[in-house]
Amino acid sequence: MSTLMAGMFNGEGSSSVTSSPLQFFPWSLSPGIGSPYPFLRELKSEERGLCLIHLLLGCANQVAIGNIENANVGLEQISHLASPDGDTMQRIAAYFTEALADRILKSWPGLHKALNSTKILSVPEEILAQRLFFELCPFLKLAYVMTNQAIIEAMEGERMIHIIDFKSCEPAQWINLLQTLKDRPDGPPHLRITGIHEQKEVLEQMALRLTEEAEKWDIPFQFTPVVSKLENLDLESLRVKTGEALAVSSVLELHSVLATDDDKKTSPSASKNLQKLLRMKQRTLGEWLETDSLQVFSSPDSASVCSPSGLNPSQKMTSFLTALWGLSPKVMVITEQESNLNGSAFMERVLEALNFYAALFDCLESTVSRSSIERQRVEKMLLGEEIKNIIACEGAERTERHEKLEKWILRLESVGFGKVPLSYHSMLLGSRLLQSYGYDGYKIKEENGFLFICWQDRPLFSVSAWGFQRQSS
Numbered sequence: 001m002s003t004l005m006a007g008m009f010n011g012e013g014s015s016s017v018t019s020s021p022l023q024f025f026p027w028s029l030s031p032g033i034g035s036p037y038p039f040l041r042e043l044k045s046e047e048r049g050l051c052l053i054h055l056l057l058g059c060a061n062q063v064a065i066g067n068i069e070n071a072n073v074g075l076e077q078i079s080h081l082a083s084p085d086g087d088t089m090q091r092i093a094a095y096f097t098e099a100l101a102d103r104i105l106k107s108w109p110g111l112h113k114a115l116n117s118t119k120i121l122s123v124p125e126e127i128l129a130q131r132l133f134f135e136l137c138p139f140l141k142l143a144y145v146m147t148n149q150a151i152i153e154a155m156e157g158e159r160m161i162h163i164i165d166f167k168s169c170e171p172a173q174w175i176n177l178l179q180t181l182k183d184r185p186d187g188p189p190h191l192r193i194t195g196i197h198e199q200k201e202v203l204e205q206m207a208l209r210l211t212e213e214a215e216k217w218d219i220p221f222q223f224t225p226v227v228s229k230l231e232n233l234d235l236e237s238l239r240v241k242t243g244e245a246l247a248v249s250s251v252l253e254l255h256s257v258l259a260t261d262d263d264k265k266t267s268p269s270a271s272k273n274l275q276k277l278l279r280m281k282q283r284t285l286g287e288w289l290e291t292d293s294l295q296v297f298s299s300p301d302s303a304s305v306c307s308p309s310g311l312n313p314s315q316k317m318t319s320f321l322t323a324l325w326g327l328s329p330k331v332m333v334i335t336e337q338e339s340n341l342n343g344s345a346f347m348e349r350v351l352e353a354l355n356f357y358a359a360l361f362d363c364l365e366s367t368v369s370r371s372s373i374e375r376q377r378v379e380k381m382l383l384g385e386e387i388k389n390i391i392a393c394e395g396a397e398r399t400e401r402h403e404k405l406e407k408w409i410l411r412l413e414s415v416g417f418g419k420v421p422l423s424y425h426s427m428l429l430g431s432r433l434l435q436s437y438g439y440d441g442y443k444i445k446e447e448n449g450f451l452f453i454c455w456q457d458r459p460l461f462s463v464s465a466w467g468f469q470r471q472s473s
Contacts, residue, residue, distance in 0.1 A: 045087050045089070048081055048087075048089065048090070049087075049088075049089035051081065052078065052081055052082065052089050052090070052092075052093045053089070053354070055074055055077055055078045055081075055093075056078065056093055056096055056097070056100075056350075056354070057347075057350070057351070057354075058074055059071055059074030059075060059078065059097070059100060060096075060100060060346075060347060060350045060391075061347060062074060063100050063103055063104060063346075064346045064347055066107075068104060068107075071100070071104060075097050075100065075101060078093055078097050079097065081093065082094040082097055084376065084379070084380065085370055085371065085376065086370070087365070087370070088358065088361045088362050088365045089358070091361055091379060092354070092357060092358055092361050095357075095379070095380075095383070095384040095387045095388070096350075096353075096354065096387060096391065098384070098388065099387050099388040099390070099391035099392045100391060100392075102388055102391075102392040103391055103392040106392060123199045123201065123202065125377075125381055126381065126382075127169060127202060128377065128381070129377055129378055129380075129381035129382040130169060130170070130382060131170070132374045132377055132378045132382075133378050133382055134170060134172070135374075136364060136367065136368055136374060136375065136378060137360075137363055137364065137367070138433065138434060138437060138439045138442055138453075139453055139460065139461055140170070140251065141433055141437075142430045142433060142434075142444070142453050142461075142463075143251050143252075143335040143453070143461065143463060144170070144172065144173035144176065144251070145176070145426075145429050145430055145433055146333070146335075146422065146426045146427075146429070146430055146451060146463045147173070147249050147251065147333040147335065147463070148173065148176055148177045148180065149422075149423065149425060149426040149429055150331055150333045150420065150422055150423075150426060150465045151163065151177065151247045151249070151331060151333065152177070152180055152181075153423060153425075154245075154247065154330045154331035154420065154465075154467070155189070155245055155247065155330065155331075158189055158245040158330075159189045159190065160189060160190045160192075160241075160243050160244045160245065161189050161190070161191050161192070161244070161245050161247065162192045162193075162194065162240060162241070162244040162245065162246050162247070163191070163192070163193045163194070163246075163247045163248070163249060164193075164194045164196070164238060164246070164247070164248045164249070164329075165193055165194065165195050165196065165249050166196055166230055166248070166249065166250040166251070166253040166254065167196065167197055167230065167250075167251070167252075167253040168193070168195030168196055168197050168202075168203060168206055168225075169197055169202050169206065171205075171206055171209040171210055171213075173249075173251075174193060174210055175209075175210070175213050177191075178191070178210070178213050178214055178217060178219055178221075179217070181219060182217040182218075182219055188217070188218075188219040188220070189220075190220040190221075190222075191214070191219060191220065191221050191222075192221070192222040192223075192224065192244070193210065193221075193222075193223050193224070194224045194225075194226060194238055195207070195223060195224070195225055195226065196226045196228060196230060196233060197225075197226075197227065197228075198227065198228060198229045199227070200225070200227050203225035203226075203227065204225070206223065206225075207223040207225060210223055211223060226238070229256070230253055230254070230256050230257060231256055231257045231259060231316065231320075231399075233320075235320070235323040235324060235326075235327065236323070238327070240327050245330050246327055246328065246329040246330060247329060247330060247331050247332070247333070248324065248327075248329050248331075248332035248333070249332075249333055250332070250333070250334045250335065251335045252335055252336065252337065252461075254334055254336060254408075255336060255337070255342070255399075255400070255401045255402055255403060256399045256400075256401070257314070257316055257317050257320050258312070258314050258316070258317050258342055258401040258403070259316075259395075259396045259397075259398060259399045259401060312342050312343070312344070317411060318411070318414070318415060321411060321412060321415045321417070322415045322416075325415050325416045325417060325468060327468075328468045329466075329467065329468055330467060330468070331420055331465055331466070331467055332417070332465070332466045332467070333463065333464070333465045333466075334408065334412075334463070334464050334465075334466065335461055335462070335463050336402065336403065336405070336408060336461065336462055337356065337402035337460070337461060338402075338404055338405060338452060338459040338460055338461055338462045339352055339353075339355075339356040339402045339403075339404065339460075340352050340402065340403060340404050340407075341353055341356070341390055341400060341401060341402040341403075342401035342402065342403050342407075349390060349391070350391060353387060353390050353391065356402075356460070357383060357386075357387060359455050359456075359458050359460055360383060360455075360460065361379065361383070362455065363441070363442075363455050364378065364379065366440070366441055367439070386400050404462070405450060405452075405462040405464060408462075408464065409464075412466050416468075416469055417466040417467065417468070417469065418466065418467050418468075418469035419448075419449055419450075419464070419465070419466060419467075420449075420465040420466055420467045421448075421449025421450075421465070422446075422449055422450065422451050422463065422464070422465055424446075426451065427444055427446055427451060430444045430451070430453075431444055441455060441456055442454065442455060443455075443456070443457070445459065450462060450463065450464045451463045451464075
């Protein structure tokens with residue numbers, strides 16, 4: 001690799017706490033006499049990607065230990081290479097630096113509030129970003145198809161079906177289900193959907209669209225809106241009627257209940273491990289993300305965070321799942337991000353987020369042009385906001401608390417849910433969908449009755465089905 005990259009790996013020396021900004025970041029990227037900046041612009045994509053990763057992790061480490069001066073230098077240097085309309089790593093770097101800067105600004109609550117006081121979260125923009133993600137990538141399409149198939153199989157022969165839909169905002173999922181139910185040999189059942197969303201207008205649009213479709217196919221249908229955040233939902237108020245067969249659908253939403261007022265913690269070995277990172281042998285960006293990225297910051301204090309048996313305790317989640325179990329659902333289908341982002345150690349979280357979102361951004365890079373306005377909206381309004389929540393927020397404010405399936409299994413089984421293996425037909429429907437849309441690079445893997453939606457060989461989302469099991473006395 002270039003002289004520049006070789007120079008990067010020689011930065012062993014002084015402590016990151018006591019060294020000056022220019023010592024910690026060994027070369028200045030600011031244009032000027034004697035600056036290597038013109039050369040940096042000519043770096044190949046892989047070299048620039050590695051350079052950005054090292055700068056991002058170095059800057060994140062400075063943010064973690066509270067060295068704002070060094071962090072500021074890092075952010076300035078990254079700004080010369082990052083770009084929201086560049087290649088995959090340039091785009092990721094743009095959103096991670098925005099998140100790191102936001103975390104720094106939170107140290108001055110008055111300044112942070114003043115800078116954000118006029119920002120308005122537009123519900124139409126948020127819904128648009130989700131719709132665009134649905135259209136540009138196959139993940140949500142696959143989740144909906146697999147969820148619906150599990151519900152269809154569990155509800156065979158039932159005449160009254162009640163579905164509770166967490167974060168109900170996408171009518172396409174249930175239009176697909178209505179189309180399937182209308183073709184039942186014994187006629188369609190009565191279908192009631194309880195839609196949960198924090199915005200009333202979103203639920204009103206859902207009700208209007210689904211009622212139109214149900215009337216068109218002469219399907220007995222009722223939509224019950226519940227305006228609430230999932231973490232504030234009173235499950236006892238959902239009024240599951242006698243004789244109804246209950247199903248629950250949760251697509252990328254259940255993890256929000258994990259938000260708790262935890263303490264801000266960082267890995268005590270972050271500084272030492274950063275030096276280990278900077279001494280790594282030269283390799284490509286892809287190799288680094290696939291192998292070393294998650295091991296570099298491994299430390300004794302992170303073992304309990306990342307171990308399947310070291311669940312972060314969440315009384316709120318336990319109570320919520322116990323209440324769900326009490327509703328006796330025939331099936332509950334859960335789609336979640338296959339990443340560990342619920343840990344309290346900041347640097348481990350940065351690394352895991354970098355790895356996970358690098359794959360998501362790479363998916364968009366492979367299918368959508370860099371100049372696409374739709375792609376930029378998805379990256380800024382959806383993925384960028386998730387990154388900001390993961391990096392900049394703590395406590396109850398940090399709602400993007402993704403956990404891998406192995407942890408969800410422990411949580412669900414501990415309150416009495418039993419696994420409902422997803423059928424081969426579910427996997428087949430997903431594979432056909434990928435073929436019909438011409439999606440290349442995506443895979444569906446089955447493991448012990450669970451399905452994983454992958455980009456190349458990297459699992460990004462898990463789909464699992466669960467049922468009520470009567471606990472023995």
